[in-house]
Amino acid sequence: MTGKFETRLAELGVTLADAPAPAANYVPFVQVGDLVFVSGQISQDANGFITGKLGDTMSTEAGAVAARTCAISLLAQVKAACGGDLDRLVRVVKLSGFVNSTQDYTEQPKVINGASDFLVEALGDAGRHARAAVSAPSLPLGVAVEIEGIFQIA
Template sequence: MTDTIDATLAELGLTLPEAAAPVAAYVPVVRTGNLLHISGQLPFEDGALMTGRVGEDRELDYAAEAARRCALMLVAQMKRALDGDLSRVARIVKLGVFVNSAGSFTDQAQVANGASELMIKLFGESGRHARSAVGVPVLPLGAVVEIDAIVEVA
């Protein structure tokens, strides 16, 4: 599956970033049994954090792209936790999507689709997952989106 995911990423013109180190007192991934609990990941474009508030100074498309970039970072964390072997990913169980949103913005689910659709493209049916998409007034470092995940592994 790792080769398939790498090929799909190449077809989409995407590459996995280096798995981000934690910026506070936590670890990026905790494995318990056959589950990986991946801490919230932030979106980076060309090494810069994607910031702002949707419905205020950022548009839906920008936020959806940020969600996709969070998903790439989640996959990078999976790859690191699994010693490079993404074929061990059995299922994307759940994504928790937090969207830095103005009070009048109500399309958090559309933002979250940026991540969800990428997981399905990369992992097929095993990429279909449960999800929360929540609007929040602020995120760490001013990020526009943050996403955490639960992943089943073999």
């Protein structure tokens, strides 16, 4: 039986794939008490990595779409941390978003809104969170966005 969060995701046309495997020497998440710290998830979709530099080769709107894919990967990691039961998620506590952008680009918050808005749409009040949105001169594999998160679970 599908839980309330996955039912809502399905209504949004989103199916959580298996959580992405780490690309280097780290673990995808660490649980400490009722908190799950999820490693940075990079922008990617079914076509591969979403690359680009905001303020140069990518628009703010395209960056927000890339950030949304990071949020979907974060939820996949949380589901894995919860033994496959996403309904154990109590709330999103905090996101830290990194935007591959030029030195003069200042719309990082609008880019990370792609993740924040999606999480609230998918999870309701449980998706509301604290957040940071910062610029990075480059990100792994040239991706446009990377987001890490802290989640409370039951």
